[in-house]
Amino acid sequence: MPVTPRIDLASVTRLTELADYIVPFTIRVMCDLAVADQLIEGPLPVDVLARRVGADPAALTRGLRALAGRGIFTEVTPEVFGLTPLAEPLRSDHPFSVRECFPLMPPDIYSWARLTHSLRTGETAFGHVHGGTRYYDHFADHPYECVRFERSAESVNPFVLRTVAPALDLRTARTLVDVGSGHGTFVAGLLTRHRELHAILLDLPHVVTEAPDVLARAGVADRCEVRGGSFFDPLPEGADVYLLKTIIHDWPDEQATAILRNVRAAARPDSRVVIVESVSRYGNHDDTGKVMDVKALALFGGRTRTEPEFRALLDDAGFRLARITPTSSMSVLEAVPAVPAPDGDRATGRPAVAAAGRTA
Structure with a gap:
């Protein structure tokens, strides 16, 4: 016989909140308009705020009221809005600003x-x-x-650095290759923390165009080389550490293995590969990695992997998973070469940064 559904209005309300896309889209528009930046010095009448951000006052009022009802912004008096603690990270100058994290693309x-x-x-x-x-x-x-x-993608790096950096043992490392580096904000943070470290940033040419400015602002350009290239092509050889931060989850197993094999071919026998990723776990606990897994499915074609799946992937590429260190954001997986590279060990032992500061 059919089971009579349980009447639980709280569940209906909660599902409505979770399934709603009006609030997420409105938050993203407020980020695009930089509304929070205009409220740093205190609340403003909506007509003044609208003029500053280039919006229609009546329409902006409607959007802000919707968010204020969820604790994002506050209507202190009719049509006068200010920041709340939940709105503070939408400021561009916040140490952990998420303003760039929510583009409407x-x-x-x-x-x-x-x-x-x-x-x-x-x-x-x-x-x-x-x-x-x-x-x-x-x-x-x-x-x-x-x-x-x-x-x-890089707007979350200050938070990730704060949580992940203590788990990255780079005390003895002198050379590092950031494989799929983006604009370089993450490795810039590592170079700031480790004064003896030199690095190579590697990503597609149209991606790394902003990297020199990022490195210069961080004061580490003299210890970092920028290279435009693909991680499906041969990589810089002989580094102490090869870093892959949120790269592997973008790819299905075949391509992920190809990337790791390229790392193995470039690595010395005593090199390390450090992977910063979410590691999936079974069960009903809340896990950002599980949510990102759906994003990987919809957009990239990759997936978030479990520990056994990472072990198998690394083993196929010629690595042995040495340890996994969970953090409050992601996990740090460290692996070492287990067998000679499939096509012969191409590692030369040359320093990874022969001409620090040169950009390409």
Whole structure:
């Protein structure tokens, strides 16, 4: 017999909140308009605020009131709005600002509207919507969206650095290659913390164009070389550490293994590979990695992996997983070469940074 559903109005309310996309989209628009930046010195009448951010006063009022009802911004008097603790991280000058973290990017939004395709087929919604184009290939022809994506991805680096850096043992390392570095904010933070460390940033040419400025602002440009290239091509040889931060989850097993094999071919026998990723666990606990797994499915074609899956992946590439250190944001996986590289060990033992500070 059918089981009579349990009447639980609190569950209905909670589901409505979780399924709503009005609030998330409105937050993202407030980020685009930099509304929080205008309220740093205190509340403002909405007509003044609208003039400063280039918005319609009545429409802006409606958006701010919707967010104020959720604790993001506050209407201190009618049509006068200010910041709340929940709105503070939307400021550009916040130490852990998330303003750049929430861009409204049409290619992504169109893809999420076709998530059903991914769940039915296991294929990316992004490729389905955009004629088979891979997510990162799309950015090569859309530089504005590329910059927005990279800034979004790197906006969380101050928080990730704070949580992950203590788990990264770089005390004896002198050379590091950041494989898939983005604009370099993460490795800039590492170089600031480790004064004896030199690094190479490697990412696609259209991605690393902003890296020299990022490194210069951090005061570490003299200890870092920027190279435009693909991690599917041969990598700089002989580094102490090869860093892959949030790279492997973007790719299915075949491509992920290819990236790791390139690292193995470039590594010395005593090199280390450090992977910063979410590690999936079974069970019903809240886990950011599980949520990011759906994003990887819809957009990238990769996935978040479990510890056994990481071990198998690394083993296929010629590495042995030495340890996993969980942190409050991601996990740090450290692996070492286990067998000679499949095509012979190409490592030369040369320092990874022969001409620190040179950019390309």
